[in-house]
Amino acid sequence: MASGDVPVSLSWQLTRAEDLSPDAVRFARIYENSLRHVYSFIRAQVHDISTAEELVGRVYLKAYQHRAKLPASDEEAVFWILRVARTTLIDYFRVEGRREAVSVPLEEIAVPPHGAANPEVQYLEQQRRRSLIGFINEFEDDAREVLLLKFFAQRTNREIAAILHLSEGAVSMRLLRALRTLRVRLTEAGW
């Protein structure tokens, strides 16, 4: 997509508010680039899909209201939105007072391409992936955030460092510790 383009499917809604001003066009572009990652990052941490949808809505509403603060580069703007997603989740958990167990039904886990031909393999693989989400959610906040930003929001260490205001070295160490712990827990669980 060229930098001046706006997704046609979104433009009519956008223009209701701002008549395609350049910053609104840019917002739509960033929205398209970040939504999948923001959704996965949030969905993997909340109880159900409707809560995830509500929180994703809050994230973009906040982002739109404060879009004057969007960093100049689109790449950094995506980090910025993920930072908003993180604080939105923290606020949500604070208000709720507790974290409910995450429930991700199998139909929300994408079918692995190599297992698609064999329904049984596919089913087992989906179950394993669901279990992984469950294990990650039992982690402390620091480890959980790094794993989810890494594998669900698909961020590199440099990007995670920018989102969490940490050094890249600190992110590397957290990632190593988290993966080791996960490995131990999976072994204990008979994986």
Place this chain on the structure above:
Amino acid sequence: MMHSKKKQARRLSEYVDSVITRARAEDTGPCDNDPALGELAVLASKLSEVRLVMPEQLPQDVFRRVARERIAEEPRVNGPLWRMSRVSSIFDWRPLKLQVPIGIACALIVAFTVWFSKAVPVSAATVLARSETALASLTGPDEVLHRRWSTKTDSTCSSSGDAGVRTGILDEWLETNGRVRSAGRSIKANGALRWAYTTGGAENRHLVYFPPSPSHPQGLLNIEPTREEYYAAVQRFPADRQPVLRAYLDRGYLVEPVVSDQQFNWRAITDQTNIEKLPRVILTMEKANRENGEAYYRVRIAEDRRPWFWWSAAGEPAVWLEHQETVRFISAGTYLSWRVESKRQDDQGCWLTTTRELVTEERVSKSKATSDVFAWTIPSGTPARRQSASQLLGAVLAALDGTNPSGPRQSLE
């Protein structure tokens, strides 16, 4: 020890970053494991393969929510560009002390618009989107927009030999302040009512009234499904048929006001789908000048396969496929259309050419109106029929598959 741990962390991070970068690019090819990282690398690969399915409607729903809340907080003074054309009427009644700031604000808006129109290349979708914007904020708190169109329809059927010209008047009323309500009335050349519709209420349901005719001696009140009912009905179809039905609904053939500009805009702007049996809508545009020098956009909307339907009072709706080209003439100043031409050709060799030309456009004060244009009375004893969303969608699928029965079309007119 600490040094070795850091080294391992760095090595693992480099490996995972390469996996993630590939996953982000949807590169599903195999990734070489780093043997020194052992099971941690395998675990990282496994984790990078986990994908969550995002609900299909989420991108639209979230964006709509953002746009809606923005509109709510947007002061009306920043309203759409079309209001500039109303500057003269503002000066007619505003107290003198307000005229200067309003004048300065308007001058700034005009300057911005001129700059904006030169700086940003305008696409057909953009023009239609701005037209939609204009419609969305068209009326004030106590206002209804009334537009009167003259209509002319030429039809020719090579199979039946039928041909004819039909003229008439179409009156439309539109209220867009906060919620959208619309009503319309089609009048034949002899002054008789052809049909009337109204939409609105909490459910935004369309009610269409057809006066008595040979096929319906007592007339008919058609109660159409709501947008929510249509989308809920899609769930009752097999999963592999749902995308084409959603694309059909998303194009707004059914759920927007029957004859308003919004229906056209929605269909033209939102459509990005290219489903095999429902090819995408093609938009093209050119800028031109009217005889009086006023600039306008000529937006052409081409649909290769458009399902047309006609409700039946007796049973299932008739649905058939047509090729349709619509050209909208949209004012470059107000982004409202002043002429619409459409050509339709159906699968039985029938041609229909319809032209709508704007005759008058005025904003009417609701409080001063003698009657509510969105509520009408119909003769007692008029039968009412509540139409089924599932039935219509089933008929649409049959038409797309070419298995629909060729029953009467336009039986209600």
